[in-house]
Amino acid sequence: MADRVLDLPQGRFELVRRPDRARSQLRAWDAADAYLARHFDEQPVVGTLGIVNDSYGALACALAAHDPYVVADTAMARAGIADNLERNGRAAGAVVSDVDQLPAALDTVVVRVPKTLGLLEDQLHLLRDHLAPGARVVAGGMVRDIHTSTLDLFESILGPTVTSLAERRARLIHPEWQPTLTPPINPWPMRWSHGGTELVNCGGIFSARSIDIGTRLLLDHLPPSTGTVVDLGCGNGVLGIAIAQSETVDQVQFVDASSRAVDSAQLSWTANAATPEAVFYVAERLGAVVEPGSVDVVVNNPPFHEERAVGDGTAWDMFVDAHAALRRGGELRVVANRQLGHHSRIRKIFGNCETVAANRKFVVLSAIR
Numbered sequence: 001m002a003d004r005v006l007d008l009p010q011g012r013f014e015l016v017r018r019p020d021r022a023r024s025q026l027r028a029w030d031a032a033d034a035y036l037a038r039h040f041d042e043q044p045v046v047g048t049l050g051i052v053n054d055s056y057g058a059l060a061c062a063l064a065a066h067d068p069y070v071v072a073d074t075a076m077a078r079a080g081i082a083d084n085l086e087r088n089g090r091a092a093g094a095v096v097s098d099v100d101q102l103p104a105a106l107d108t109v110v111v112r113v114p115k116t117l118g119l120l121e122d123q124l125h126l127l128r129d130h131l132a133p134g135a136r137v138v139a140g141g142m143v144r145d146i147h148t149s150t151l152d153l154f155e156s157i158l159g160p161t162v163t164s165l166a167e168r169r170a171r172l173i174h175p176e177w178q179p180t181l182t183p184p185i186n187p188w189p190m191r192w193s194h195g196g197t198e199l200v201n202c203g204g205i206f207s208a209r210s211i212d213i214g215t216r217l218l219l220d221h222l223p224p225s226t227g228t229v230v231d232l233g234c235g236n237g238v239l240g241i242a243i244a245q246s247e248t249v250d251q252v253q254f255v256d257a258s259s260r261a262v263d264s265a266q267l268s269w270t271a272n273a274a275t276p277e278a279v280f281y282v283a284e285r286l287g288a289v290v291e292p293g294s295v296d297v298v299v300n301n302p303p304f305h306e307e308r309a310v311g312d313g314t315a316w317d318m319f320v321d322a323h324a325a326l327r328r329g330g331e332l333r334v335v336a337n338r339q340l341g342h343h344s345r346i347r348k349i350f351g352n353c354e355t356v357a358a359n360r361k362f363v364v365l366s367a368i369r
């Protein structure tokens, strides 16, 4: 089992990832969280504090004495932060899904550098409207996630930027906030078309700059659809919007754990003036938002990474949830990298699984409830 106890100058914290998988070796924090916490012990927080991209609450717990406003994009992260705060007898000012929900005039902001540059770019642009004139911004990340392009974003959007020495493969970034600086135009959300469908992409979502090649294969092999369709892990909503073209579809339900993904799907849906009813859910598990046996078709391009490890946990949860959500005779249609072996997982859950299409890298799989 993964290590759960983190010792920081601010205290000893028990931190659990979410979902909490029994065999997982992944911890709920990394060296960049610890480096940031140590930094704020030496140079304490002043005034109103914002924390952007806390993973599972390591920073929220360490800096809880300052009632931080915490930003986390996914339902898992927000629930994980709330759980870990409670587990450690701490509280935050609020846990919200995006930077634009932060209070105005923050005095201190901690930014965990995300893996996706587009997310950071959009967040830094949004952050400008939430910084007090003399605000201190300190960012931290693992060295492998900090590139020249990362530092260029801080420099061009916030102001002159320096970095710290690396410690345990983590680094801190210190931009000097210059309210008078004219930043480049924020390119997010990014809009582009694919096969006549307009897609709107918030920074940080999956395949935000072009259509994924796995998604393409599934688009060419969508199931015949009627009734209620779920686009599970919808991203920008491309699969659900394509399926909505069928006149026999009554309702499309777009579900993703990422708030930015669901926002993107909603914007894409509006941009295409699609006709059937659409509903949008940010959810960690499908069962939390959809009645068992109520769905005719689930389309799904599952995530294939948990942190940097290739993991099947989320895909497995999605297949189990799809099975529960489908009515008898309903279909799950999945595209996946063929090396992942999802065929056997789906067969275990549904008792059947056919390969509908394949190319060198991907397979489209179909299972009937």
Ligand SMILES: C[S@@+](CC[C@H](N)C(=O)[O-])C[C@H]1O[C@@H](n2cnc3c(N)ncnc32)[C@H](O)[C@@H]1O
Pocket: 206, 207, 212, 215, 232, 233, 234, 235, 236, 237, 238, 239, 255, 256, 257, 258, 261, 283, 284, 285, 286, 300, 301, 302, 303, 304, 314
């Ligand atoms: C490979 S992307 C597919 C996105 C989109 N359907 C496409 O094909 O472009 C997988 C999506 O699953 C979402 N996701 C990850 N974990 C999830 C979960 N537990 N529940 C729902 N969605 C999740 C991710 O945010 C991401 O948008």
